[in-house]
Amino acid sequence: TAVAASATEFHVAITGSDAGPGTQAAPLRTIQRAADLAQPGDTVTVHAGVYRERVNPPRGGESDAKRIVYQAAAGEKVVITGSEEVKKWEKVQDGVWKATLPNTFFGSFNPFAEIIAGDWFHANDRSHHVGAVYLNGDWLTEAISLEEVLKPMTATPLWFASVDPTRTVIWAQFKDIDPNAQQVEVNARRSVFYPDKPGRNYITV
Numbered sequence: 357t358a359v360a361a362s363a364t365e366f367h368v369a370i371t372g373s374d375a376g377p378g379t380q381a382a383p384l385r386t387i388q389r390a391a392d393l394a395q396p397g398d399t400v401t402v403h404a405g406v407y408r409e410r411v412n413p414p415r416g417g418e419s420d421a422k423r424i425v426y427q428a429a430a431g432e433k434v435v436i437t438g439s440e441e442v443k444k445w446e447k448v449q450d451g452v453w454k455a456t457l458p459n460t461f462f463g464s465f466n467p468f469a470e471i472i473a474g475d476w477f478h479a480n481d482r483s484h485h486v487g488a489v490y491l492n493g494d495w496l497t498e499a500i501s502l503e504e505v506l507k508p509m510t511a512t513p514l515w516f517a518s519v520d521p522t523r524t525v526i527w528a529q530f531k532d533i534d535p536n537a538q539q540v541e542v543n544a545r546r547s548v549f550y551p552d553k554p555g556r557n558y559i560t561v
Contacts, residue, residue, distance in 0.1 A: 363397040366390040370405035387411045387426070387436065396422040396558070404432035408440055411549045417558030425560045438545035439490060442526075445535040451509050453535050454527045459519070467543040468517040468524050489515040489528050490541045496528055505529060
């Protein structure tokens with residue numbers, strides 16, 4: 357008589373190791389590694405922290421009774437984000453700083469080179485990029501040109517980016533704030549939890 361395999365609970369913590377077994381005592385470090393291991397009926401429990409990764413679940417569950425469940429540990433705050441922190445800002449002039457990033461920083465998808473387009477989007481005769489700049493969790497507004505960023509700052513802080521074959525340069529208005537002493541993030545991923553193929557069903561997040 358066949359015996360059904362028992363469900364497994366994989367644990368993930370930012371202090372863990374992806375070489376570990378994923379137990380509560382020896383958690384995995386990334387949600388993606390847990391997704392690679394999880395089978396129908398399993399649960400992935402993620403502990404407190406900010407996870408800067410894109411999760412591509414390679415499989416789904418088999419039914420409502422055998423889902424793959426991704427959950428935050430009880431009472432713990434978990435964030436999965438498509439952004440990365442940027443620390444090496446150089447002052448250009450009062451209130452304006454720039455960061456120069458190699459395009460390898462973004463991998464295969466550079467949001468500062470991607471234009472928002474679609475019949476649902478009204479561009480108002482200008483380009484809008486998928487990229488964004490955030491200061492302590494608040495996003496800045498994309499400028500039409502670099503010249504606009506270099507003008508005196510208004511109530512709406514601006515950013516502008518230029519992308520060439522090897523690097524991305526971002527200029528941003530931070531007023532009297534030193535961005536290297538604050539949390540400044542930029543978009544770096546196309547998505548945060550998204551299967552790369554359709555038909556992966558019975559997943560609960």
